[in-house]
Every structure is written in C-alpha cells, then in structure tokens.
Amino acid sequence: MRKNALLDAAESLLSEQGTQALTLAAVADRAGVSKGGLLYHFPTKEALVQALVGRVIEDFDDLIGSYIDDTPGAYTRAYVRATFEILTGEARAYRRWSAIMAAATDPELAAPLNAAMRRWHGHPDPSDPDPAASAIVRLAAEGLWEVVSHAPGLYDDEQLAALERRMLALLDR
Known part of the structure; x- marks a missing residue:
C-alpha cells in the first residue's frame, strides 16, 4: 500500500472523529491493511x-x-x-x-x-x-x-x- 493512501486514511479519521480517533489500529482498519502493513511505513503514531x-x-x-x-x-x-x-x-x-x-x-x-x-x-x-x-x-x-x-x-x-x-x-x- 502506498504511503499516501495511509495518510489519506489518517486524515479522514482526524477530520471525521478528531484526534482521539487517531490510533494506529484505526488507521490500519480505515486503510484496509494490517497494523503490520501500517507499521512498515509508519513505525509510530x-x-x-x-x-x-x-x-x-x-x-x-x-x-x-x-x-x-x-x-x-x-x-x-x-x-x-x-x-x-x-x-x-x-x-x-x-x-x-x-x-x-x-x-x-x-x-x-x-x-x-x-x-x-x-x-x-x-x-x-x-x-x-x-x-x-x-x-x-x-x-x-x-x-x-x-x-x-x-x-x-x-x-x-x-x-x-x-x-x-x-x-x-x-x-x-
């Protein structure tokens, strides 16, 4: 998965639900990837x-x-x-x-x-x-x-x- 798609998922979570919703698990879920797939590109929040x-x-x-x-x-x-x-x-x-x-x-x-x-x-x-x-x-x-x-x-x-x-x-x- 491309980094920009992961960033898009994080942005949509932030815009829709606020900062409390920005977790690595939620971003991975929104992007449709495993948490490990997200961590490959972004090892931390x-x-x-x-x-x-x-x-x-x-x-x-x-x-x-x-x-x-x-x-x-x-x-x-x-x-x-x-x-x-x-x-x-x-x-x-x-x-x-x-x-x-x-x-x-x-x-x-x-x-x-x-x-x-x-x-x-x-x-x-x-x-x-x-x-x-x-x-x-x-x-x-x-x-x-x-x-x-x-x-x-x-x-x-x-x-x-x-x-x-x-x-x-x-x-x-």
Whole structure:
C-alpha cells in the first residue's frame, strides 16, 4: 500500500472523529491493511503525524508556487490566493489542516510547521514595494484561516471572495 493512501486514511479519521480517533489500529482498519502493513511505513503514531504535517506543508508550498508570477510583490499575492483556495475550494482543505495541526500538539511534531511559518511569513521578496503591507496582509490571511477553522460557516463564499479581493487590493497600492 502506498504511503499516501495511509495518510489519506489518517486524515479522514482526524477530520471525521478528531484526534482521539487517531490510533494506529484505526488507521490500519480505515486503510484496509494490517497494523503490520501500517507499521512498515509508519513505525509510530508520531511518525504518522510527522508525515501528515509534512504533507500539508508541502501541499501549501506547491499551491503558493502555482500562483507565483514575475510581478513585484508576487509572493504575498500568491500566499493570499493559496490561502483562499484552501478556505473556499471544493475540498475546504482548512478542515484537514486543522485536524492535522490538532494532532501535532507535541512541540517536536509541530517543529516543521513552526519552520514553515517562519518561512511563509518571513519570506524576503526584494521586489515587494511595501514589505510592511505585505506582512500585514499575510497575517490577516493567517488570522482568517484560524477563525474559519474554529468557526466554519462564519463567512459565506461571497464574504470570503470580498475579503480576498480586498486583501489583494491592499497589495496593489
């Protein structure tokens, strides 16, 4: 069985039932493999959570990269677009992120996310005409993500689209 199928099973358990449901036995059962089959790829629950965290970080990095262009300040616009794709996209991927981050409460398990946050929010963009405005917009996007994670449905799609347009407009000043 591929690692990604095992990670998908773990994510679905986390999203549907919360962190208490994330056991190696439950993941193996959900994936339709023996516990030994799971242990071959992930010898501990911590190794499984580390892989989940790594995968969501990689996915977000790829999404940011898909929006990067060669205009001044492109990184923050890409960050905002990637954030809103996760918040409003068909899969509403913020739910998966929230569940995985809840499972990574141990400081060692959260270390890759902490490093990614430093990279995403401390991203040097020499072409950025207003680094302070860009930092404020990235922080606002991060805060919105946090709010939506804890209060799904607080903003409807129209409101989220308006917020995205406004954040992007702040970068074009």
